[in-house]
Amino acid sequence: MSGLREKILSTASDLFQTQGINSTGVDTIVATAGTTKMTLYKYFSSKELLILEVLKTGHQDFQTWLNDKLNANAKHPAEKLQKLFDYIEEWITAPEFNGIGFIKASAEFPKEDNPVHMLSAEQSMQFQEYIKQLANEANIQDADGLSLQLSLLFKGAAQAEQMKRGSDAIKYAKIAAKILIDGSLTR
Amino acid sequence: MEIFDSPWLINMLAKSSKTPQGRLLALFDILHDWLKAPSFEQTSVTLGASSLPLVSYCLDQARLLGAENPELLAEHIVLIAQNAARHAIAQPESNSLIHAKKVANALIQAQTQKTGLAANLKGSRTVLYGVAASMVMLIGAAAIWAPMFMHSRSAQAQLAQTEQPIDNSTVNAAENQSKALTAIDASRMYAKYEQMRQGTCQFPEALQIPDKHKSIYLENVVGGKLPTDLADLGVANFYLEKVRCNFTPMLMAASK
Numbered sequence: 448m449s450g451l452r453e454k455i456l457s458t459a460s461d462l463f464q465t466q467g468i469n470s471t472g473v474d475t476i477v478a479t480a481g482t483t484k485m486t487l488y489k490y491f492s493s494k495e496l497l498i499l500e501v502l503k504t505g506h507q508d509f510q511t512w513l514n515d516k517l518n519a520n521a522k523h524p525a526e527k528l529q530k531l532f533d534y535i536e537e538w539i540t541a542p543e544f545n546g547i548g549f550i551k552a553s554a555e556f557p558k559e560d561n562p563v564h565m566l567s568a569e570q571s572m573q574f575q576e577y578i579k580q581l582a583n584e585a586n587i588q589d590a591d592g593l594s595l596q597l598s599l600l601f602k603g604a605a606q607a608e609q610m611k612r613g614s615d616a617i618k619y620a621k622i623a624a625k626i627l628i629d630g631s632l633t634r
Numbered sequence: 635m636e637i638f639d640s641p642w643l644i645n646m647l648a649k650s651s652k653t654p655q656g657r658l659l660a661l662f663d664i665l666h667d668w669l670k671a672p673s674f675e676q677t678s679v680t681l682g683a684s685s686l687p688l689v690s691y692c693l694d695q696a697r698l699l700g701a702e703n704p705e706l707l708a709e710h711i712v713l714i715a716q717n718a719a720r721h722a723i724a725q726p727e728s729n730s731l732i733h734a735k736k737v738a739n740a741l742i743q744a745q746t747q748k749t750g751l752a753a754n755l756k757g758s759r760t761v762l763y764g765v766a767a768s769m770v771m772l773i774g775a776a777a778i779w780a781p782m783f784m785h786s787r788s789a790q791a792q793l794a795q796t797e798q799p800i801d802n803s804t805v806n807a808a809e810n811q812s813k814a815l816t817a818i819d820a821s822r823m824y825a826k827y828e829q830m831r832q833g834t835c836q837f838p839e840a841l842q843i844p845d846k847h848k849s850i851y852l853e854n855v856v857g858g859k860l861p862t863d864l865a866d867l868g869v870a871n872f873y874l875e876k877v878r879c880n881f882t883p884m885l886m887a888a889s890k
Contacts, residue, residue, distance in 0.1 A: 596733045599721075600741070603713040607706060614706055622744035627736065 452490045455480050460501045464546050468498055468555045468563075498552070498563050505548035506570045509538065510577065517581075524584035528628055531581065532621040535601060539608055539617050547605045549574075554606065574598060585632075593631045597624055637668060638685040638716060647691065654698035655742055661692070661715050662735035669722050669731070688712055701745040711738050 458480040462471045473494055477484050491497035516534045521527040539547070549567035556563040579594035587593055600620050607616035637643055643664065650660035689712050696704035696711075718734030 591728075592733055595721075595728060595730060596737050599714050599717055599730070599734050600737045602717050603710050603737075606713050606717075607710050610709070614709075615703055616706055616710060619703070619706065619710070619741060619744045622747075623737065623740035626740040626743055630736075630740075 451482060451486060455482060455487055455490060455497070456501060456504060459497055460505060460548075463498070463501060464548075464551070468552060473497075495562060499566055502548050502552055502563070502566055502570065506573075509547065510574075512538065524581060524586075525632065528578075528581045528585050528587075529625065531578065531597070532601070532617070532624045535605075536617045536621060539605060546609065550602060550605045551609060554609075571598070571602070574601075582631075587631050589631060593627065596627050600624060600627070637665070637719075638688055638712070641687070644687060644691050654695040655739075658692060658695045658699075658711060658742065659735055659738060661711070662718070662731045662738060665715060665719050666722070666729075666731035669719065669726070685712055685716070696745075699742065699746060701742070703745060707741060707745050710741060714738055714741075 455476065459471070459476050462476060462479065466475075473484060473487060476497075477487050480487075487497070491500060513531075513534055516537075517527045517530060521530050549570035552563050553567040553571065556567070558564055559568075575594050575598040578597050579590050582590035582593045600623055604616040604620035607614050643661075646664050647657050647660055650664070651657045689708050692708035692711055693704055696707040701707045714734050714737055715731075718730040721728060721730040
């Protein structure tokens with residue numbers, strides 16, 4: 448049943464988000480999802496595989512949400528770039544705190560050869576590529592540089608917010624993003 | 635990565651600059667050089683490492699420069715430095731620490747400029763006054779600028795014409811004529827410098843400016859010295875336009 452698989456995925460995702468990935472045991476996941484270890488291992492052969500699936504789904508949700516928001520609310524490419532941090536703020540400061548999976552995961556799995564770390568690094572790169580695409584569409588000369596700057600700004604803000612909720616990190620990041628974007632537009 | 639916990643790093647920062655902003659931004663230069671050094675061996679940056687002494691050093695600097703939320707600024711800057719160092723190890727050609735420095739600089743601006751969060755949260759009245767004041771300045775500026783533009787355009791046209799040499803002597807004469815700075819140019823330039831002095835101004839970062847323009851920018855825009863010829867004046871004007879000023883009258887700023 449794929450319904451059970453979805454249930455396990457979303458339960459694990461919530462628990463990872465609220466309690467941390469390492470400190471959430473498989474026992475807790477199956478108990479909360481109301482299933483058995485056997486069922487969990489039928490769908491995900493290991494905890495690591497489950498973590499990877501949770502990360503993939505979470506990242507896809509985030510990207511899709513962000514993309515839809517930008518497409519619906521900004522017409523011009525430059526406007527999309529400007530609004531990017533508004534929606535990131537919306538996502539991060541939402542009461543249910545969706546969090547940014549790949550940032551949390553890379554902090555919990557700092558070893559570079561760990562598959563979870565590798566996936567989160569890849570997702571981080573994908574996100575930077577996404578910003579670069581927006582910058583290219585907005586005809587920004589140094590799209591590489593700007594996308595790296597914005598992605599560093601965003602990562603740091605999300606980490607600061609993760610350490611201390613309600614830190615205003617993303618609000619200042621928004622102002623800083625505008626300064627960086629304006630600077631690259633006028634060149 | 636031990637460098638974030640090393641007393642050496644903090645010593646280097648303390649020596650780096652006379653201003654707190656300079657000391658904060660030096661973090662990125664020092665890391666950049668350190669990672670580029672030939673003796674540097676492959677290492678990894680452990681994320682989430684507390685780097686407490688470094689954060690608390692940065693916190694002191696953030697307080698000194700008057701940041702609205704110094705704790706956050708210090709934390710965010712150290713996080714950015716760690717992420718960028720890690721990125722630099724994975725992709726040395728990306729110059730990520732140079733970019734990270736720009737990010738940190740933008741964050742410092744966001745935390746210190748009057749249009750920052752604190753200003754937005756305060757009564758909209760001061761903002762309205764500010765807007766009104768800048769409108770007046772804008773109109774004033776436009777009045778000063780319009781003839782200036784025309785003048786520099788005609789000078790350019792003259793230069794363009796002289797590029798097809800008809801006769802050497804006329805070319806030289808025309809060039810001399812167009813390059814010399816008139817009294818009107820000078821007085822207009824002084825008016826602009828004076829105008830800048832009355833507000834709190836934010837200058838574009840010199841690093842972002844092409845090398846050949848850097849000295850003109852530093853001397854004639856930041857330094858407020860009159861350029862010696864028209865070509866330089868054009869360049870200086872271009873950058874002058876990018877200087878953003880907040881002309882909230884002093885009294886009003888003090889009463890906040």
